[in-house]
Amino acid sequence: MHSAWLLFGFGFSNLAMLGWLAAAAAPLLIHLWSRRRYREVPWAAVTFLIAAMRKHSRRIQLEQWLLLAVRTLIILLVVLAVAEPYGEQPGTTGGPTHRVLVLDTSFSMATRDATPNRLARAKQLASALVERSGPADAFTVITLADPPRQLVGREIADRRIVAAEIDSLAATHGTADLPATLELVATALELGPSETGRIERQEVDFFTDLQRATWELKESSLDGLARLAALQLFDMGESQTANTAITDLRPAEPLVTVGRPVAFDAVLREFGGVPRSGAVVELLIDGEPVGQQTVDIPAGGEVTVRFSHRFREPGSYAVAVRTSGDRLDVDDTRWLAVPVPERIEVLCVGSTAEDAMYIASALHPDPTDDAAIHVRIATEGELTEIELAPFDCVFLSNVGRLTPSDSQRLARYVRGGGGLAVFLGDRVDADSYNAAADGDEPLLPARLGAVLTEARFGLDPLEYRHPIVAPFRGRERAGLLSTPIHRYVHLLPLPPGEGRGEGALIALTTPTGDPLIITAPQGRGRVVLVATAGSIASVDVATGQPWTTWPAWPSFLPIVREMLNYAVGGRQDAWQVTVGQPLAIPEPPEATGDTLQITRPDGRTATVHARRYADTDLAGIYTVQSSDGDGAMRFAVNVDARESDLAQVNPQKLPPQLSTERGGNADNRNAAVQRVPWSRSLLWSALALVLLELCLAWRFGRGAA
Numbered sequence: 046m047h048s049a050w051l052l053f054g055f056g057f058s059n060l061a062m063l064g065w066l067a068a069a070a071a072p073l074l075i076h077l078w079s080r081r082r083y084r085e086v087p088w089a090a091v092t093f094l095i096a097a098m099r100k101h102s103r104r105i106q107l108e109q110w111l112l113l114a115v116r117t118l119i120i121l122l123v124v125l126a127v128a129e130p131y132g133e134q135p136g137t138t139g140g141p142t143h144r145v146l147v148l149d150t151s152f153s154m155a156t157r158d159a160t161p162n163r164l165a166r167a168k169q170l171a172s173a174l175v176e177r178s179g180p181a182d183a184f185t186v187i188t189l190a191d192p193p194r195q196l197v198g199r200e201i202a203d204r205r206i207v208a209a210e211i212d213s214l215a216a217t218h219g220t221a222d223l224p225a226t227l228e229l230v231a232t233a234l235e236l237g238p239s240e241t242g243r244i245e246r247q248e249v250d251f252f253t254d255l256q257r258a259t260w261e262l263k264e265s266s267l268d269g270l271a272r273l274a275a276l277q278l279f280d281m282g283e284s285q286t287a288n289t290a291i292t293d294l295r296p297a298e299p300l301v302t303v304g305r306p307v308a309f310d311a312v313l314r315e316f317g318g319v320p321r322s323g324a325v326v327e328l329l330i331d332g333e334p335v336g337q338q339t340v341d342i343p344a345g346g347e348v349t350v351r352f353s354h355r356f357r358e359p360g361s362y363a364v365a366v367r368t369s370g371d372r373l374d375v376d377d378t379r380w381l382a383v384p385v386p387e388r389i390e391v392l393c394v395g396s397t398a399e400d401a402m403y404i405a406s407a408l409h410p411d412p413t414d415d416a417a418i419h420v421r422i423a424t425e426g427e428l429t430e431i432e433l434a435p436f437d438c439v440f441l442s443n444v445g446r447l448t449p450s451d452s453q454r455l456a457r458y459v460r461g462g463g464g465l466a467v468f469l470g471d472r473v474d475a476d477s478y479n480a481a482a483d484g485d486e487p488l489l490p491a492r493l494g495a496v497l498t499e500a501r502f503g504l505d506p507l508e509y510r511h512p513i514v515a516p517f518r519g520r521e522r523a524g525l526l527s528t529p530i531h532r533y534v535h536l537l538p539l540p541p542g543e544g545r546g547e548g549a550l551i552a553l554t555t556p557t558g559d560p561l562i563i564t565a566p567q568g569r570g571r572v573v574l575v576a577t578a579g580s581i582a583s584v585d586v587a588t589g590q591p592w593t594t595w596p597a598w599p600s601f602l603p604i605v606r607e608m609l610n611y612a613v614g615g616r617q618d619a620w621q622v623t624v625g626q627p628l629a630i631p632e633p634p635e636a637t638g639d640t641l642q643i644t645r646p647d648g649r650t651a652t653v654h655a656r657r658y659a660d661t662d663l664a665g666i667y668t669v670q671s672s673d674g675d676g677a678m679r680f681a682v683n684v685d686a687r688e689s690d691l692a693q694v695n696p697q698k699l700p701p702q703l704s705t706e707r708g709g710n711a712d713n714r715n716a717a718v719q720r721v722p723w724s725r726s727l728l729w730s731a732l733a734l735v736l737l738e739l740c741l742a743w744r745f746g747r748g749a750a
């Protein structure tokens with residue numbers, strides 16, 4: 046880190062190097078040692094020489110002391126140059142200056158290292174710089190945020206307006222986009238023809254806490270700015286980086302329905318090197334505390350706290366977990382918007398009713414029971430007439446042909462947040478399925494290849510990495526690893542691309558490595574594709590054997606349930622966004638118009654005429670209602686946990702064009718000054734003295750001769 050030692054208008058950027066000043070004593074010590082390393086021995090010829098030298102002793106001593114002084118001064122100058130000394134020129138001196146003030150407003154700047162917080166001290170320093178600047182100086186004020194904003198342009202000449210804009214700044218709940226901010230700064234530094242003659246110099250002053258998540262810069266990042274302006278950074282951070290944050294909150298399973306206990310897992314992380322004991326953690330439902338626990342968090346580690354709650358009525362609930370007691374408040378609460386229906390609605394479509402029966406039985410074994418999952422069975426011909434929006438998930442089992450119309454309807458349904466699971470079988474038309482996998486917005490995550498007829502006993506769960514098979518870890522007796530597969534389709538996963546989300550993931554394979562279950566996110570929803578049949582009704586014509594007896598196997602019921610959990614998980618995620626991301630508001634079936642009223646976390650309301658709201662600058666719960674007051678929906682907006690890590694980047698690793706100054710003391714009058722480096726001048730002086738020493742040594746040696 047750049048350390049600064051300020052004294053009477055100058056200082057050293059590398060103070061530790063001053064310890065090498067002791068090396069300046071080396072010439073003197075060598076001189077003294079040389080005088081004592083010989084014995085005097087009388088010798089007649091030398092006696093006459095000594096007598097002659099005594100006549101010129103004063104001149105010789107003067108020459109020796111002069112050489113000694115020059116050699117000592119060379120060492121002193123080199124050491125001082127390495128210590129990087131600088132002088133300080135007050136901002137009020139020199140010609141008219143255009144100053145671009147960049148203030149970090151990411152939520153880490155709300156950290157209370159002292160009173161006031163980091164942003165308040167940055168505003169004091171920036172305001173002091175404006176106050177002490179020259180009467181002809183111009184200012185631009187930019188926020189280091191995501192996205193960055195220019196608050197004041199250099200056309201504003203009234204300093205009171207500039208100071209008022211700086212004073213009005215508040216820390217956001219978002220992060221900082223440094224590349225976008227640097228682009229905005231570069232635009233602000235572009236002077237017009239009329240300004241080029243009036244503005245003599247430009248300067249960019251950054252006021253930031255140097256958070257590592259923001260300031261990992263390449264050396265070339267500031268080249269363009271450095272050619273236009275002097276770059277100065279005031280470090281408002283502290284070496285202490287301890288901070289407790291709730292980094293995640295989610296239900297233990299995505300199927301949340303009325304009357305069933307649901308577990309919520311909250312992850313608390315302690316950033317920095319100090320453990321925290323006795324942290325109190327609360328669970329709140331619609332703002333009311335319903336549970337509390339006390340936990341210890343290891344230094345630099347995390348703990349998971351589990352709460353359980355039972356919802357008595359259907360509706361959209363605001364779930365929150367909070368803690369307190371550290372220096373940064375905004376990341377001490379995390380929200381979750383939880384739609385709680387009476388039950389999960391699933392549509393099972395088969396080529397025949399028998400094709401869908403096994404999947405329906407796995408989801409709802411007892412039709413007479415009022416279970417949390419309600420299944421409707423339909424045949425392939427009915428699919429076109431069924432409205433998909435009321436269903437949380439759709440299962441297709443051995444559906445013979447996907448028409449372009451059905452494929453488009455299913456694609457819209459999935460991208461809107463629905464789940465889709467597709468089992469293949471003996472009636473499947475591969476060409477129509479492959480058409481659904483092609484295009485810019487494919488429905489399926491893989492193309493269908495040849496049908497393989499090879500008996501396979503046992504499956505490979507790929508170390509149980511995928512959420513669908515993860516619950517089977519350590520439960521080998523559940524039968525998954527011994528599942529018999531006689532006939533299946535060779536699946537060819539699609540690579541990531543436009544409209545394909547993150548690309549296909551393989552959850553399960555045959556022993557030879559052929560994919561058996563492939564999944565992929567599609568928009569706000571998820572798709573599961575199974576290479577074999579979901580019913581024993583699919584039969585190999587040549588052998589008369591069913592494609593698989595898996596539907597009668599013990600592992601079939603839990604694997605189908607996990608497919609449902611995974612597929613509907615995308616709908617749960619649709620209600621959770623990060624600060625700065627827009628809300629994509631789904632259109633309910635009964636919607637009559639596009640006018641919506643949104644209530645923000647700060648109590649303000651906004652009316653929008655589209656199903657998209659972008660002003661998510663605050664963390665908390667956003668409530669959306671239609672113009673008639675019905676159909677309330679809730680979204681949870683949370684901070685980006687990366688900003689909770691208060692660790693700083695090492696200033697020594699910043700690009701050399703950026704001069705760094707500690708800015709912790711808002712009363713430090715040296716903050717608003719321009720540094721003038723002296724290292725180069727000192728090195729040139731040392732080189733001149735080296736040449737002078739050579740000349741003097743030659744001259745004095747020749748005179749002595």
